[in-house]
Amino acid sequence: MKKIIIFVSIVAAAGAAHFFLGQKRKATAPQYLPITATRGEISDVVDTTGHIEPLNRVVVKPAVAGRVDQIIAEEGDRVKSGQVLAYLSSTDRVAILDAARAKGDEVLAKWENTYKPTPVLSPLDGTVIKRGVVKGETLDTATEMFAIADDLIVVAQVDEADIGRIKNGQRAIITLDAYPKDEFKGTVFQILREGVSVSNVITYSVKIRPDRVPASFASEMSANIKVIVTRKQKAVLLPVTALSDTEDGTRCVYKGDPRNPVLTPVKTGLDDGTNVEILSGAEEGETVFSPGNSDMPQQAASESSSPFMPSGPKRAGGKTGNPGPPPM
DSSP: OHHHHHHHHHHHHHHHHHHHHHHHHHHHSOOEEEEEOEEEEEEEEEEEEEEEEESSEEEEOOSSOEEEEEEOOOTTOEEOTTOEEEEEEEHHHHHHHHHHHTTOHHHHHHHHHHSOOEEEEOSSSEEEEEEOOOTTOEEOTTOOOEEEESOEEEEEEEEHHHHTTOOTTOEEEEEETTEEEEEEEEEEEEEOOOOEEETTEEEEEEEEEESSOOTTOOTTOEEEEEEEEEEEEEEEEEEGGGOEEOTTOOEEEEESOTTSOEEEEOEEEEEOSSEEEEEESOOTTOEEEEESSTTOOOOBSOTTSOSSOSSOOEEOOOOSOOSOOOOO
């Protein structure tokens, strides 16, 4: 009887071990996620930051020293070249009018009509971005009365590693920190060749002219910029997560039987950090499989290679970036 009990215990233990080992194998078995290659648009972009500034900024100073009589232009006003921004009385006129005022209104009116105030004129068409004086203020010829900008542009700071990819005429997409949901389009029109070193990083200024300048634009606002280097239409695309890299750097996808897919090399093109262009090795509408864990066997689609590579594949990383920009 004792032998029977021992035998039953051994059988039960073996059955339990078999059950738990089976469950463990199921838990650690590779999980394959089907992904279908699609055709669409992909862009290679340079992501950077910058700010808004005037293309030309002119400071208006008085031609003579004196006192401000009247302010006509305010910040934000659009002005034309030659338009009156303010009136001021020269030091001589101030002295004459102050003396006439003491003699009565009739004498004051006479001298006011005889000795006219000096107009301060705008030197160009543009927008008043600064008013630095108030009515009644005494000033000299060094006083900055107004600042006028003719056009607001975006200046991007591009890393030296990317500056060689930037060309005049390339399109750009701009968002402002102040209005993150609004996108504005523009064109690169000038690349400055004097670098600036900040924390041992060299950057170059790239000027971008917006297609339109909305009322929300203001000088020195922070901006995020995507300069479109290359754009491809109707490219065969797969998500970055569908690709794996072998030890030698070959980019591959899993294809074939979903229960035991084969690691197949592919040739890739543009990579925007979300999608990868497939030049060969996978076609539009073809299903590939993304590994669900790191224990995926490295089975290569090559007669000359072992069906299992020495180590698991590395998930393709791609370069840092956002999804490709909308059509320009």
